[in-house]
Amino acid sequence: MTEELKARVCDAIDAHADDIVAFAKDVQAEPELGYKEVKTTAKVVSIFEGLGLNVETELAITGARARAGSGDFVAAVLGELDALVNPDHPLADPDTGAVHACGHNAQLANLVGTAFGLVASGVVDDIDGSVEFVAVPAEEYLDLDYRRGLHESGDIEFFGGKQELIRRGYVDDWDAAVMMHAGSNTPEREVTSNFSTNGFVGKFVTYRGTEAHAGAAPEEGVNALNAAMLGMNAVNALRETFRDDDHVRVHPIVTRGGDGVNVVPAEVTMESYVRAASIEAVSEANESVNRALSSGAMAVGGDVEIEDYPGYMPLRTNQTLASLYEANARDIVGPDAVTEGRPHLSGSTDMGDITQLVPGLHPWTGGFDGAVHARDFRVVDEEMAYVVPAKLTACTLVDVLTDPEAMNDLRAAKNGKRSRASYLDAVRSFRGTVTESYREDAESDVREE
Ligand SMILES: [Zn+2]
Ligand SMILES: [Zn+2]
Structure with missing residues (x-):
């Protein structure tokens, strides 16, 4: 039954592949910095509304979320809205220098692609839980004078959008949180999902x-x-x-x-x-x-x-989510798609903050050449960059939400993590x-x- 649901999900994503790629390019064409992602949020909202979802906006200045399905277990899919500044990049906005040189437009493609897969197919109503689709502001830690101003005026406490979502209570009922990130210098069809960060x-x-x-x-x-x-x-x-x-x-x-x-x-x-x-x-x-x-x-x-x-807080990858994601990557991308080993990476992300409270997954996926943030960063394989990750995410969620044992494992893992209060203290x-x-x-x- 799980396999049949996954086939329906992948068919729906294939049927919307052109929409997903067009959306990713549309986001790429109008890059916006953190807590300023007004147009980008509107683009995501328009797709969610087209799927018949009820959308809540202005989660933390910008941002949007929509929930589908039913059931107590809540799996969140996250996509980061913001660009970064690199005026030397050929796609940089000539006025602001903003550019999607970290591939966050691909994360949003993963977000809306997963929504197409689970919602347009109707599968979300045939599984035992809810999926929350969340477009999250401000991951890149930059433009800090602006953010210090927002902090001083009381509009935000934290510079990271996910930190603000936690503080505002949006994360309280999540039992799992998954996203993807563009792999640096990874033109191959490759997935690295099991690692920790600083x-x-x-x-x-x-x-x-x-x-x-x-x-x-x-x-x-x-x-x-x-x-x-x-x-x-x-x-x-x-x-x-x-x-x-x-x-x-x-x-x-x-x-x-x-x-x-x-x-x-x-x-x-x-x-x-x-x-x-x-x-x-x-x-x-x-x-x-x-x-x-x-x-x-x-x-x-x-x-x-x-x-x-x-x-940001150190990232901790949940092993249940990583092993399900990797199994889907082997099925969908190929037997050699998964990078072995469990490295510690010394960069940082505010997905780390989420994983202090909720079992989470932050895989790096291929289809991108050049180093993230650099002027030569670019998409070289549109299907791998924009479409395939949605299949991996949606199929992983089908695995979780059809398997009581996986849901129990994730709930047990969540119980071992910090409460919102303890996170905020830290x-x-x-x-x-x-x-x-x-x-x-x-x-x-x-x-x-
Ligand atoms: Zn980045
Ligand atoms: Zn990034």
Whole structure:
């Protein structure tokens, strides 16, 4: 019976293959950044409404969801709405530099394709559970001044769209959550589904000194750029203390290095992430990094302010979902389609946050050449990029929602995960400000809040 349902699902997806590809290209043609995905949301809504679904919008500024089927067990299918900025990409929007160079338009093709498969076929009414189709805002962690503004005005608490969905309670009744992601440099028909990723904290650092004539009177200045360079070198001196298993990554950049070459820099700003494989390792590394960064201000007698923002949580893949997905990939794509092994990847995604609460799956699928985010990233196999993943997702959901044992496994896995309250405590623990002053004329003023 399961096989017959899967055949109906795949037939419905094939019947709508042209619609799915056209939709993916339409999204690609009008890329929008996180929490600004108004047109992209409308495109998804139009397909959901065409399938007769009731759609709720503005989940977190943008975003939409629609539920189909019935039954207590709820499986969510997620697709990310946002693009990223790479003005050098040939498909970049000339005004904003936004471009779908992370393949999120393919995720939306997977989302609507899965909806075509399960809803247009009627299969969703023949299985024992509900499927929630969710178009999610803001996965790329960028355009941060805009998001800090949204945070300050109270429109969002978190920079990641999935984090906001969790905070707003949308995720509470999900028993499983699945999506797909474009594989980097993966033109082949290949699927990598079983891996973990790093979590991270995001960081804004400001060093302040005193300006002075750089030639005539540097002795009257306090050089904030020297403080920043010393801080960065102190971070480098920590690297030998990071344990291999923690997969720590610290990669600061200088966003303002000085204003005029003949003036001692009085204000220098940096941004960084501190990433690691577990929440505990992120916290531990972050504390050391903040201490190291502060040492630069101490050395030159200046000030430092470090603002930490919650980044994303480590991703944990659910083994029941991964093994069902991989079995479908072998059936539908071919016997060699699945990458073996269970790697840890040191990048990050806010799907990690979802998997702190709900059993989840975030497979990388092929059909894309070039590295994600790079100017040469592109689709080279439209069927694999846009159509095949929907079959894998829909068939995996049919497997789950026709198998009481799989649903029990997933519910047991969910019981072992964090509650919303415990998740919010953990993610909020990444927020904080360190302010230290080492001015010669000031009392040593060290405070944390
Ligand atoms: Zn990306
Ligand atoms: Zn992405």
